Amino acid sequence: MRNCIIAQSGGPTVAINASLAGVLKENENTHYFDNIYGSLNGITGVINDRLINLSEKVKESPSFLEKLKVTPAMYLGSCRYKLPDPNEDRAVYESIAKYFEKKEIDTFFYIGGNDSMDTVYKLSLFFKETGSPVKAIGIPKTIDNDLTCTDHTPGFGSAAKYIATTVREICHDTSIYPVKSVTIVEIMGRDAGWLTAAAALSRTDYYSLPQHIYLPEVAFSMNAFIEDVKKAMEKSNSVVVAISEGIRDEKGNYISAGESSEDTFGHSQLSGAGKALEYAVKDALGVKVRSIEINLPQRCASHLASLTDLDESMMLGAKAVGLSAEGLTGVMATVNRVSDDPYKAETSYADINDIANRVKNVPREWINAEGNDVTEDIVAYLRPLIQGEPKIDFVDGVPEYLPVVLSE
């Protein structure tokens, strides 16, 4: 009997269920695994013995995989649990190993971002050290696009498409009055500005909005920002700027109107960069100003998913099954870009040690010299990732998805 466990972790994306569907579909073709179990709420489902048999789900319903592919958030639920340092606490590792043995587990697949890859790294190391044949393989996902060793990450293209579309629609909305107005759009991305850069995709040959884009990769100066807005207002009634939630001043302090606290992984909880700039513009320029926090919809709006993103996410799920069959462990499935135009990409893999806990930032040369916009190079990089619209079933006027399995 050769079984595997798959789990999802970290924040939701529109594509993380597509990767799950990719694993399941590949196994329908190869039959490499006898049973694919889903662990509920990430690795904690293994620790607390909460598994469901996904292979049976696939057999039960022929439409299950198609529906899963376009369902937002995480079908198996998530967790923010971080494995302890194995040098300090081996008990949980031993308990996991025992559980895997009992369930005849050949491979543990973890779909997630860099925190989840830390779990894959630690598990693969433990299995190697103890001579266990169990493999641990990572499948990337994060709307932040900040994982190393892969051209981009599943979930990012859909979030970027949502940003491009929503910012374009907002730019139409703010262009109707013959009065000066400033609109500040705050976009997710704590450390990396990839998603904020996608606001450039909303530009058309008739609107060069947003006029400015500010990423966390460049120190933010409030004075320079106010000057940028002032100059833009001379040319256009409607000024729109896109900012990352993670913009920081030259001392490294977050631009924020609110408090800061820390989450389980030691990240600062941000809120209010947009509000802070709204107040600053109001004080300095006295014009009509509004800030819009795009908030959760940018990571869960499946109705506006990128088909390229969903298809590649499935490919990465399939690739992970192949990596296991090749006997690899401690690796993550990756995307390599072959060409921009026409866009061509293929799957590969990388050592998890080069990925876990690292961050890939927007290169400085993809941001303009003034630090208030992105260059054409990043637009050429981003454009292929938002192409294509998946077919979404609307029932009674609203998209129909699968529920997170916990609620069943």
Added chain:
Amino acid sequence: MRNCIIAQSGGPTVAINASLAGVLKENENTHYFDNIYGSLNGITGVINDRLINLSEKVKESPSFLEKLKVTPAMYLGSCRYKLPDPNEDRAVYESIAKYFEKKEIDTFFYIGGNDSMDTVYKLSLFFKETGSPVKAIGIPKTIDNDLTCTDHTPGFGSAAKYIATTVREICHDTSIYPVKSVTIVEIMGRDAGWLTAAAALSRTDYYSLPQHIYLPEVAFSMNAFIEDVKKAMEKSNSVVVAISEGIRDEKGNYISAGESSEDTFGHSQLSGAGKALEYAVKDALGVKVRSIEINLPQRCASHLASLTDLDESMMLGAKAVGLSAEGLTGVMATVNRVSDDPYKAETSYADINDIANRVKNVPREWINAEGNDVTEDIVAYLRPLIQGEPKIDFVDGVPEYLPVVLSE
């Protein structure tokens, strides 16, 4: 020569351009008007002599009307200009009348909400009093759905579909962690709760989220709200509530974490009902809590428009042309509902005096006794209005729209 002027006013909606397209298309069939002029920035385009010839636009490009139908915001731009009391200041009326005579204007069409209907009312009265043959006819639009004499308003169905979809996607997103969390979704609607009620359409047979919905029609009690949340948390990890931006306490004070000021029409500018409840929940219950302000996208997200809404908006534009041909003035085109299931509606008209400056609220019997949810009756009323998805052209991954004509 028989010409007309059409203008758009008030806040943007997804359907206001569809009504404009409806007028233009009907005239392609009937040739009632020789020229249809568009007045830029509402009635101020008449005052400042800023007209464009829309009939020529239609002739120039065969795809113009199809594109216009799905373009968000307002093709002709907007204004917030209010005509003075004709008893105090007749100069502007006389200047408008002179301008209309010069341009051989037979009818002035105004697409807008109740403030715009005030303009239609005043103009029609002035023309009648002065024996002018010029007609003034209103075409409704407002995402607020608060106009009297019509079953519903263009733009509302699309905004409701956006709310239903977005809240459903948010409910998926918030259901993935096995920890208690509260999510507060703040929805537009200053005085009327119609749009907030549409959050009920996001419910499925697997998620009865949002658990509670609070409309401005019922006085809001912070204590009762905290009790509602506490009870909901006992049954479900993820608690989601939908609130109107305009909720008020029993003394009539807005629930707000921010300041208040007034716009040109004497409305209070609201912000922060969601934030105020977020802080209240954090203080009282100490759980993970987040507030999401849906903000501008609910009124400009054409990519998620309701086809029923767009089709009916075109029908109302066509009806307005017919009302003019019948010689009517001082009226607004309306929708009458014939039946809920199967849904059937027809166009009609009403006296503008019964509409201008009035507000239609959600009836008390469509809100539950506790004032923390809506009833099945309003769901049956809302459901038909969000049906159908228009074909949107995506170019390079982003919807393609027409620019607001001002930018040309």
